[in-house]
Each structure stands twice: as C-alpha cells, then as structure tokens.
Amino acid sequence: MRAAQRGRFITLEGGEGTGKSTQVVRLGAWLGARGVGVVTTREPGGSPGAEMIRKLLVEGPAERWDGMTEALLHFAARRDHLRSTVWPALDRGTWVVSDRFADSTLAYQGHGHGVDRTVFDRLYAVAVGDFRPDLTLVLDLPIEVGLARAARRRGTETRYEGLPKDFHGRVRAGFLAIARDDPARCAVIDASADVDATAAAIARAVAGRLGV
Ligand SMILES: Nc1ncnc2c1ncn2[C@@H]1O[C@H](COP(=O)(O)OP(=O)(O)OP(=O)(O)O)[C@@H](O)[C@H]1O
Ligand SMILES: [Mg+2]
Numbered sequence: 429m430r431a432a433q434r435g436r437f438i439t440l441e442g443g444e445g446t447g448k449s450t451q452v453v454r455l456g457a458w459l460g461a462r463g464v465g466v467v468t469t470r471e472p473g474g475s476p477g478a479e480m481i482r483k484l485l486v487e488g489p490a491e492r493w494d495g496m497t498e499a500l501l502h503f504a505a506r507r508d509h510l511r512s513t514v515w516p517a518l519d520r521g522t523w524v525v526s527d528r529f530a531d532s533t534l535a536y537q538g539h540g541h542g543v544d545r546t547v548f549d550r551l552y553a554v555a556v557g558d559f560r561p562d563l564t565l566v567l568d569l570p571i572e573v574g575l576a577r578a579a580r581r582r583g584t585e586t587r588y589e590g591l592p593k594d595f596h597g598r599v600r601a602g603f604l605a606i607a608r609d610d611p612a613r614c615a616v617i618d619a620s621a622d623v624d625a626t627a628a629a630i631a632r633a634v635a636g637r638l639g640v
Contacts, residue, residue, distance in 0.1 A: 432521030435465070436638055437514065437559075439529035441606075442567035443599050444589050445578030446619045447626055451567065452527040454627040455634065459523060462640055467517050470527035472505040475512035481505035486585040495541025499548065502533045503555040510556065529561060531606050531614075536588070539602025540595050563637050565630055566607045567619035571596040574619075 438455070440448045449470070456468040473482040481501055485493075493501065506529070517524050530552060537543045571593065578589050607614035615633040619626055634640055 432519075435518040435521050435523040436562040437518060438523065438525045438634065438638075439531065439561040439564045440525070440527055440567060441529065441531045441535070441564055441603055442569070442619060443535075443571060443574050443596055443603065445574035445576070445581075446567035446569045447577070447623065448527050448567055450623055451565075451627060451630055452525050454623070455525050455630055458627070458631050459525070459634075459640065464523050464640060465521065466523040466525060467513070468525045468527070469509070469513055471509060471529055471532065472502055474509040474514070474526065477508040477512065478505035481508075486587050488587055490587055490590045492587070495537045495543045496547070498541070499533055499537040499543050499551060502537065503551045506530065506533075507555040510559070515559075526561075529564070530556065531564060531566070531603065534606060535599045535602035539605070540591075540599045561613060563634065564607075564610075564614045565633060566603050566614055566616045567626070568600070568604065568616050569619040571600055 440452055440455070442448055452468050452470070456466050459466045471478070472485050473479040481504060485498065485501055485505070514524050514526070533551075534545075534548050538545060538548050575589060575593075575596065604616065607616045615637065617626065617629050617633065621629070
C-alpha cells in the first residue's frame with residue numbers, strides 16, 4: 429500500500445488582535461470544504477503538556493519571566509506540540525493549521541525582548557530540527573487597531589497585551605522583517621479588512637502557494 433502523502437503545515441502569525449484565532453477557524457473550514465483533511469491547533473499549547481506550559485506564559489504579570497526564560501518555555505511547549513499533535517497528523521496525511529508558531533518566539537522574545545537571533549536559531553535547531561512550515565501567513569495591522577480589538581475580547585490571557593506600545597511596535601516590525609527575509613515561506617496579509625475579506629485574502633494565498 430502506498431504511504432499517505434504527507435500533510436502541509438500552515439502557520440498564522442502576527443501581533444495581538446490581528447485576527448489569527450478568527451482566521452485559523454475560517455481557513456480550517458475553507459480547507460475542509462475542499463476535501464482537505466485538516467486539524468487546527470495553537471501555540472503555545474496544542475497538546476496536553478504544552479497547554480500546561482501555556483498557562484505559565486499567557487497569565488500573570490508581564491515581568492514574571494525574562495525574555496530568555498520565555499523563549500525556553502516556548503520551545504519546550506513547541507517540542508511537545510510537534511511530537512504529540514503536529515508531526516503525527518502530518519504523517520497521516522492531515523494538514524495542520526497552527527495559530528502561532530516559532531516566528532512568534534522570534535518576534536516577541538527576539539525583536540520584542542532582545543533575545544539574540546543566534547540563541548533563537550540554536551533553540552530552534554535543538555527543539556525543532558530541520559522542520560519548517562510550508563506556508564506562514566503574517567497578519568499585519570497597525571498595533572493600535574490590534575490592541576483595541578484584543579481589549580474588546582474578555583479573558584485572563586492578557587499578559588502580553590499589558591506590555592508597552594514600543595514593545596508591540598518592535599513585534600510588528602519583527603514579523604515584517606521575518607516575512608521579508610523568507611519570502612518563499614511567508615506571505616503578508618493585510619488584516620485591517622473585515623473578517624470575510626481577510627479570509628478571502630488568506631484563501632487566495634493558500635491556493636496560490638500550495639495549489640489547493
Ligand atoms: N477583520 C476583523 N475586523 C474586526 N474585528 C475582528 C477582525 N478579526 C477579528 N476580529 C475581532 O478582534 C478580536 C481579536 O481577534 P482574534 O482573537 O482572532 O485575534 P488574535 O490575533 O487571535 O489575537 P491574540 O493575539 O490576542 O490571540 C476578536 O474579538 C475578533 O472577533
Ligand atoms: Mg488568538
């Protein structure tokens with residue numbers, strides 16, 4: 429019997445309130461309607477162990493961890509997520525759409541908190557190896573608009589939203605630099621449009637890049 433073709437790994441990235449969680453659901457539904465077997469997941473989290481680490485990262489005071497400790501926790505969670513959820517799904521031929529992945533660590537802990545690029549690359553190599561997303565959609569939006577959207581949403585996961593505006597400015601610029609440096613993998617999506625228009629732009633990018 430022929431082995432199932434490996435699934436594709438798509439990540440959605442971007443700052444606070446850019447619409448990632450909204451669009452992961454929309455993209456999962458769009459792929460499913462095209463007959464693609466798909467699971468949607470999120471980081472930090474996406475597996476029982478990684479969800480436990482998530483609570484340490486997204487709740488509590490902003491000064492709870494320094495950037496390096498955060499980066500280590502994110503990569504520990506990411507490794508568990510990959511081993512428990514992402515890699516088994518891709519091996520079965522199922523596509524995986526993830527709400528955030530490693531670019532968020534580079535943007536937040538690297539560009540935002542000043543963790544060295546070489547440290548990021550070494551942690552990536554240890555925890556993730558050669559594995560990369562097939563496509564990364566960077567949702568881009570002025571930070572004020574994203575923070576206002578995020579503030580309207582209730583919940584306890586507010587640790588990053590409390591950081592100063594210049595931090596969020598560095599995160600936005602960081603994501604755009606990541607996309608500029610790796611255009612074969614990344615597409616920047618204007619996330620200032622309404623939900624339907626943004627979903628349509630994402631669908632066009634996925635169709636164009638991955639031939640769905
Ligand atoms: N295109 C849009 N226009 C207006 N509001 C939107 C749009 N997309 C999402 N929203 C709303 O903005 C809020 C934030 O969206 P969402 O949770 O999808 O963003 P996110 O990128 O996942 O945020 P976070 O980084 O905080 O997880 C939600 O209340 C959502 O309903
Ligand atoms: Mg979200």
